[in-house]
Amino acid sequence: MSIAAPTPKDGAPWPYSQPTWVFSTRSLPNIAGANLNFVRGDVRPVHEQMVQAARDRNVWLVGGGELVGQFYDAGLLDEILVQVGSVTLGVGKPLLPRRISFPPLSSTAVNAVGAGFAELRYDVPRKRNLMK
Helix, strand or coil: CEECCCCCCCCCCCCCCCCEEEECCCCCCCCCCCCEEEECCCHHHHHHHHHHHHCCCCCCCCCCHHHHHHHHHCCCCCEEEEEECCCCCCCCCCCCCCCCCCCCCEEEEEEEECCCEEEEEEECCCHHHHCC
16 A cells, blocks of 8 residues: 555656555546545545555555654554655755654664665554553
8 A cells, every 4th residue: 555646757657556545635637557546634534444455465655744644643653664865955844743752663673775775664652552
């Protein structure tokens, strides 16, 4: 499963074979050959659809920190993978516009990806389990 903006460039085919949910307040065109589901609003009911479609596979969130933050706020994240490129901008928007201080993320792995990226992997403790 993935969530991404539908923007293949120069007539390139859609890169995902699995169903994809696009969260947007705008009306966007469909893409030939893509299994796109355009949605807006609360992420929780959409997450249920995504999990059912994924069966036993992972659900990937690809996109902006605000959207990922909504899944975090709803207690729906298990893990965060961050890929860092070799260009440092020095300024910009935060990766995840949330203050995540409790429960803290737990770093589980750092891997080289290709010739210029690092992938950072974090476990995300479930907030709802800690509130019981």
